[in-house]
Amino acid sequence: MSKDDRDKFIPRRTPESAATVASVKLVMVITPVLNRLTFDDADKIRTMFSDLIGKKEDDSFLLIPPFYTSGGERI
Numbered sequence: 001m002s003k004d005d006r007d008k009f010i011p012r013r014t015p016e017s018a019a020t021v022a023s024v025k026l027v028m029v030i031t032p033v034l035n036r037l038t039f040d041d042a043d044k045i046r047t048m049f050s051d052l053i054g055k056k057e058d059d060s061f062l063l064i065p066p067f068y069t070s071g072g073e074r075i
Contacts, residue, residue, distance in 0.1 A: 027052065027069055035065045 010017045034048045045063050050056045052069070 031067065031069060034063075034067055037065055039064060 010020055030048055030052045034045060034052070037045050037048070042062065045065065046057050046059070046061050049061070049063055049067075
């Protein structure tokens with residue numbers, strides 16, 4: 001993957017930049033909560049991760065924190 005495929009300039013004060021800022025804020029709220037959960041909290045982890053990516057994960061999904069991301073929709 002070239003650098004041009006990963007990086008994109010988003011002009012300030014546009015709907016796209018506002019959406020990016022909102023996404024980053026959501027990630028900054030969800031990620032620390034997700035990382036405080038334990039292995040026994042599988043249902044809550046699944047719910048939090050689903051909130052992070054914007055789609056529901058099924059019951060077979062398993063994530064063992066800690067989890068780190070730079071943005072929800074690009075996971």
